[in-house]
Amino acid sequence: MLEVESLKRVIEKALSSGGDFAEIFLEDKDELNIKCSGGTISGVTTVRIKGAGIYVLYGCNSVYVYTNDLSLQSLESCAERASELLGVRRRLSDDMVGTKFSMQKTVNPNRFEIYPSSVDFKEKIRVVRETDLAARNSGESIRQLNVDYFDTDQKVAIFNSEGLHAEDRRITSRLRLQATVEVGELFKYEWGDYTRPQGFEAFSTKNDYTSFAREFIRDMAEDLRAVPVKSCNVPVVFEAGSCGTFWHETCGHQLEASAVSRNTSDFAGKIGLTVASEKVTLIDDGTLPGLYGSAAIDDEGFPTRKNVLIENGILKSYLCDRLCGRKLGIPSTASGRRQGYMYAPVPRMSNTYLAPGNDDDEEMIRSVERGLFVKRLGGGTGGREFSISVSEGYWIENGRISHRLRSGFILNGRGIDMIKRVDMVGRKLQKEGGSFCGADSGLCPVTSFQPRMRISLMSVGGED
Secondary structure (H helix, E strand, O other): OOOHHHHHHHHHHHOOOOOOEEEEEEEEEEEEEEEEEOOEEEEEEEEEEEEEEEEEEEOOEEEEEEEOOOOHHHHHHHHHHHHHHHOOOOOOOHHHOOOOOEEEOOOOOOOOOOOHHHOOHHHHHHHHHHHHHHHHOOOOEEEEEEEEEEEEEEEEEEEEOOOEEEEEEEEEEEEEEEEEEEEOOEEEEEEEEEEEOOOHHHHOOHHHHHHHHHHHHHHHHHHHOOEOOOOEEEEEEEOOOHHHHHHHHHHHHHHEHHHHHOOOOOOOOOOOOEOOOOOOOEEEEOOOOOOOOOOOEOOOOOEOOEEEEEEOOEEOOOEOOHHHHHHHOOOOOOOEEOOOOOOOOEEOOOEEEEOOOOEOHHHHHHOOOEEEEEEEEEEEEOOOEEEEEEEEEEEEEOOEEEEEEOOOOEEEEEHHHHHHHEEEEEOOOEOOOOEEEEEOOEEEEEEEEEOOEEEEEEEEEOOO
């Protein structure tokens, strides 16, 4: 860590042309990747990522520069360059000189027991081999299988011209399976992640990750045995848990203040208005223990918090960082996030979920004559128009789940229209999943979840 006096000098350099805010974001991150291909360990890669980003604002104008040279000379040079690029020519005010940093202590909601660096490579390779073996012993025909192990240990520190000094340590562990499975003359390629916001304790129970591997392969085979669905417009029931991806894509991105400030969101200018069914209360919360999107602070140093975005159908808030807050005239919601020091912060989701309702889970299906039951969602794209693929879905006939549908079909529509069609929300909230969301500030870990819920009518793009 650089000396406090050195950091003060860098801040003053960043403000030397007259900016009204400056920030230094410091990152020190260790990453490990172990590759297993065809049952053989094919590579072990360690990466150290270390650098600093300097952010300077004046009103709604901003400049961001970064460097992996953490010498004082390099940082002062970067800060001076940022100040010049901002293009402001005014005298530095007295209150911007001699910044006094005050350490803000915030506890990370995710607790880490076994730090990755304390575990021998042999133990991690053992986990990879056990995962590979479990997948191969699933009883299905595998053409190709790769298993990747990842762990990350990221330490961040933030200093700004308002005197803030905040730090956080974020650790994650992950297994990724990539497989091609064959059933008869059909074959399918897919990948899936086992993600945990933990250290090596994520692999303390062997059955957790080996069961994941076996079920991943078996599910691929079952999907190949399933029946294709034709395009239709029907009611859709979404299972509790990771089907919360629906909310991430249909309206989560549009509720990020960056989209609102660019006027690319259907929710712009609608605070206080009804934008969804009264059954919809949508929340983003970075403080929840044990979830992939949780942290002590956002990447601008604000303590993470619970943000109610939509309450009983009424739009209450946007997800906001410092810069978009200036543009929209609203305070930050501790949603400024970034992959690392090479990115400026932008408003991003953390753990986004639909709050529980009061409807009966079984009645959601019983009351559907013909429709779709979605158990798992795949990837998707957001914006005003969304599109999400279905990884595991079933046909509902006369109030009963009839048969499995082959994956690859698409759910699409306009987000603000779809969330008005939510007509039932179950009582049991199920937290699960964990993945990455890519946007202007890189890849950020997120979680999306929900209780079981139903859309009264939705477009299904299948085979015609």
